[in-house]
Amino acid sequence: MKKLINDPSNAVREMLEGVVALSPATILLADENVVIRSGLPDAGNRKVAVLSGGGSGHEPAHAGYVGEGMLTVAVAGDVFTSPSTDAVLAGIRAAAGPAGALFIVKNYTGDRLNFGLAAELARSEGIPVEIVVIADDVALKDTVPAERRRGIAGTVLVHKIAGAAAERGLPLPEVARIAREAADRLSSMGISLGSCTLPAVGKPGFSLGENEIEVGLGIHGEQGVRRMPIASADELSRMVIDTIESDERLQRGDRVALLVNGLGSTPPMELAIMARSAVSLLEARGVVVERAWAGTFLSALDMPGFSLSVMHVDDAALDLIDAPTYASAWPRGGALNRNRILAAPRQGAVASNAPETRQTEAGARLREIVAKVALALIDAEPQLTELDSITGDGDLGASMKRGAEAVLALPARDFGDVASGLMAMANAMRKAIGGSSGPFYATGLMRASRQLAGLDAPNASQVSEAFLAAVGAVSDLGGAKPGDRTMIDALHPAAITFKEKLAEGVWTEAAWTAAVQAGLHGADATKAMVPRLGRASYLGDRAVGHPDGGAVAVGIWLSAIDWLPL
Incomplete structure (x- = not known):
């Protein structure tokens, strides 16, 4: 390049x-x-x-x-x-x-x-x-x-x-x-x-025959x-x-x-x-x-x-x-020439300063989890970029990396408890990512934060409810439902599975493992889906055979979380 x-x-x-x-x-x-x-x-x-x-x-x-x-x-x-x-x-x-x-x-x-x-x-x-x-x-x-x-x-x-x-x-x-x-x-x-060729990617988004x-x-x-x-x-x-x-x-x-x-x-x-x-x-x-x-x-x-x-x-x-304008790129004029051809002449003619706050054990644990998630997304930048270049515009890897770096930069005091940590992450993602991912992740994190407000040590059931609430917020904002070939196809099965396994009395770590597997399966299933929302929807059937990048990104960070609750 x-x-x-x-x-x-x-x-x-x-x-x-x-x-x-x-x-x-x-x-x-x-x-x-x-x-x-x-x-x-x-x-x-x-x-x-x-x-x-x-x-x-x-x-x-x-x-x-x-x-x-x-x-x-x-x-x-x-x-x-x-x-x-x-x-x-x-x-x-x-x-x-x-x-x-x-x-x-x-x-x-x-x-x-x-x-x-x-x-x-x-x-x-x-x-x-x-x-x-x-x-x-x-x-x-x-x-x-x-x-x-x-x-x-x-x-x-x-x-x-x-x-x-x-x-x-x-x-x-x-x-x-x-x-x-x-x-x-x-x-x-x-x-x-x-x-x-995007400057940060270094290669064409697709190739054409001669x-x-x-x-x-x-x-x-x-x-x-x-x-x-x-x-x-x-x-x-x-x-x-x-x-x-x-x-x-x-x-x-x-x-x-x-x-x-x-x-x-x-x-x-x-x-x-x-x-x-x-x-x-x-x-x-x-x-x-x-x-x-x-x-x-x-x-x-x-x-x-x-x-x-x-x-x-x-x-x-x-x-x-x-009407006149001083905008430098507007070409002015535009009137057509109605007499375009002259007949041939005849022959012979002529940063933040917030005070330190107490950090709960759950807040400290959340920060540890967040660091693992962020590093996993940074490592996955090439994979997500390549995947998004097939059915999108190729910016997903860079966007998720920017969001991960912004979250890693958050100070420990932002994780006083789980709710404040999630809200700090929402604000960081909102400011770091300008595309669709920023508002979606920010909205989900904000909804989960409100769900867990006032809880110093949320239990597995409370975390499960917050997870479901976050997924619902993302779905409400973008209008996506399961089967539309979006990140919801990974988020929804993971959240539902976690809640259902807990209700069955399954041990928390095993319930979370099942949730992660459900999310990964949901992301993989997007390969066979015709996209209904997002830029991939413009490709129609041509997107089939490749998984949705947003859903794959969800699978990556789900896998990076050891187990819950916090």
Whole structure:
């Protein structure tokens, strides 16, 4: 792997520092990867703030679209990993006033969880917040319900329209309405000629044959909905537009804006060829292309390929699209040349400071258990990374390692008793892991902590009830049930088995051993399941044969626990 970086762990921060250095319209928060429009007025005089963001690796999104007339705030997570709730909250606190804020969120679990929780926290502080979710990926029309489609490159057009509406001083409900209407009129689809390489992983997420391409992929280096032989630019453009049309999203007489987007390593020559093809095909079908752009607007690191985004527009939408902005990455213009060919002339013409607290024996025991669990997850990073690269985006190993390191760094005083130790772990995981795993583990640990509050030495039965409560919390947050091919398929059988064995009078150590085996069996069983939730669900049957990474991670840490109770 050859990358122009220093330390992969610092790549996101250093990238943002470079972006801000070249954009006087922006400023970077000191302790979070959050880019904010510079020169904002006092809080009481601020207009509606427009926030977006997500994992890094999509440059110039999202920091490149911060500036007057577009985004107020861009929140950056690690590569292909949603930002943490705390980072989003820091952004809204720094930029929003009484007029409130609009969150523009791409339809990925991690983004929805972290932006959604940040919105709730902001509302509790008196900041009005509306959320608009972008789900423009029509490639998934036959794979998942419409409300679960991914948000991809068309998101940038919603950034532009919402930002212009906010700049005009419109109230939050009106800005949100305009943004939602724009999102509802938006369709996108991508095609890849190859994979991309995450800086921290060092190898492509998948491999293609010399003449193969991936059709209908997202923006996180994952595989598409199917694989096919390479075809011409015209054929690929026709395939995308046919898909949009078959989704009943396009018909003669429509007026549209077109975004021809490069996925990271597609040269301008090829993007211009794709633009030529897409414009010609749309016009041939009686569609009026009012505005069009070609370039790299929302990438997937160094992935070769493209996506097309088509948004229906009217005069009001065009007025917002044409409104001025100082965002450095917005290309301006977009008007089509209606007279493209000149006839040949005729021949002859011309950190924390909390006080020390008493530590119970159970609290000390929990800390010992946690250390073993954390070390097991750190050791498993390569395994989890490889597994997640098959059916996800390859970040699970790195995420679990970050969470494990954060838990290992907790001081002994945080484990005064079991409940306080679990709560400290929840906070550490929430802050260390910005993707889906962070909110899930934090929620489960918090629920277990509340279940065991006030108990200096919880017994096996109480631990069992707390375990079940934690699993229920994770299921409630993500909506997963046994059989959906998620971490629940390992957690649920382990928790149920532990409770049932104890009820049968089985010795605690034997009951826990049975619980671990049930969890491992549940994780292994995910190999045969068609995923119903998470990024693997976009692959459908193609994920069958490989276990779910989240479930495997559960099996790893279950096995690292000697036995319970504490």
